Amino acid sequence: MSTKDFVEKDYYKVLGVPKDATDAEIKKAYRKLAREFHPDANKGDDKAEERFKEISEANDILGDTKKRKEYDEARALFGNGGFRAGPGGAQGNFNFDLGDLFGGAPGGGQQGGAGGFGGGGLGDVFGGLFNRGGGGAGTRVQPRRGQDIESEVTLSFTEAVDGATVPLRMSSQAPCKACSGTGDKNGTPRVCPTCVGTGQVSRGSGGGFSLTDPCVDCKGRGLIAQDPCEVCKGSGRAKSSRTMQVRIPAGVLDGQRIRLRGKGAPGERGGPAGDLYVVVHVDAHPVFGRKGDNLTVTVPVTFTEAALGGEVKVPTLGGPPVTLKLPAGTPGGRTMRARGKGAVRKDGTRGDLLVTVEVAVPTDLGPEARDALETYRKATADQDPRAELFQAAKGA
Ligand SMILES: [Zn+2]
Numbered sequence: 001m002s003t004k005d006f007v008e009k010d011y012y013k014v015l016g017v018p019k020d021a022t023d024a025e026i027k028k029a030y031r032k033l034a035r036e037f038h039p040d041a042n043k044g045d046d047k048a049e050e051r052f053k054e055i056s057e058a059n060d061i062l063g064d065t066k067k068r069k070e071y072d073e074a075r076a077l078f079g080n081g082g083f084r085a086g087p088g089g090a091q092g093n094f095n096f097d098l099g100d101l102f103g104g105a106p107g108g109g110q111q112g113g114a115g116g117f118g119g120g121g122l123g124d125v126f127g128g129l130f131n132r133g134g135g136g137a138g139t140r141v142q143p144r145r146g147q148d149i150e151s152e153v154t155l156s157f158t159e160a161v162d163g164a165t166v167p168l169r170m171s172s173q174a175p176c177k178a179c180s181g182t183g184d185k186n187g188t189p190r191v192c193p194t195c196v197g198t199g200q201v202s203r204g205s206g207g208g209f210s211l212t213d214p215c216v217d218c219k220g221r222g223l224i225a226q227d228p229c230e231v232c233k234g235s236g237r238a239k240s241s242r243t244m245q246v247r248i249p250a251g252v253l254d255g256q257r258i259r260l261r262g263k264g265a266p267g268e269r270g271g272p273a274g275d276l277y278v279v280v281h282v283d284a285h286p287v288f289g290r291k292g293d294n295l296t297v298t299v300p301v302t303f304t305e306a307a308l309g310g311e312v313k314v315p316t317l318g319g320p321p322v323t324l325k326l327p328a329g330t331p332g333g334r335t336m337r338a339r340g341k342g343a344v345r346k347d348g349t350r351g352d353l354l355v356t357v358e359v360a361v362p363t364d365l366g367p368e369a370r371d372a373l374e375t376y377r378k379a380t381a382d383q384d385p386r387a388e389l390f391q392a393a394k395g396a
């Protein structure tokens, strides 16, 4: 068993005992767990079998005074800045360095600066470290789903009705370029001794079952800067902006929140990406309004068009005008329907255009028009448009 294996595995965690557990406590914990996960009692359960192997391995080390001492020493060394390779090192078989860690390729050399550092952040680094060799079950880092991102977009009225592809600028977390995401000025952070690089600490362990919390000492990163990077103040993270083309479906309404699956922050260690939520704002149109799938428009008509009837041209959104037949005696405020001239629905069909008639009153009359209206007034002198109103007012 190499030192590397030692530091990757938290055998205390595997057995659910504290670091200063007595031999008797270790023996007791081992027996209890071994009974629980023994293959005979869990036939066909691969997870239980895996767990049983871990437990046995942990007991082999911690149950042996000499081996336990070596294990503790190796971990203490590793936790105190032991990222040092090769000859002269305290342990001959301590054979990986930062180039190995941050360069990505196992066995590869130092890759110089940020070049070898992938876009996935520190999670990838630890995925590479702790998953390598496949044996580090005690500290294996799980895939993590990327974060959901929320963004906003403002569309023109027409874009909202027809749907649009818009550029969306988003900022998210990325590794700090100055320190290659290590958080350390010289790129040589040490592994957090509290969580041994896992970024997680377990609590409430017992019965082979434990809950994990992000490590407080390293804020879940698993690394602690020896000399904090000035750019990111040791966090290892930076804001990164990217612009993405996002398709907004036809028919969105002002204030609507759209979910774009898998368009959020990338996952870590092979986890799925998060989702992107876009809150849509829609600019008002000078002429048209929206009522669900229907568009609305108010059309002025003359008094004679309303009284005598006629054909009225009505504008549509992005299409040729339509002609509406106005029946004689159409009152102001009446709404008529131009079918299929509204907004696009999900199924591709369209809503209607709701046309509200507004009787326009002329303000600038020529002498001929004035004479005609005076004649009209005389002809209708016996009509009182308010008679019904007063009747109703009295009755109530
Ligand atoms: Zn930690």
Ligand SMILES: [Zn+2]
Pocket (backbone or CB within 6 Å): 176, 177, 178, 179, 180, 181, 182, 183, 184, 229, 230, 231, 232, 233, 234, 235, 236, 237
């Ligand atoms: Zn930095």
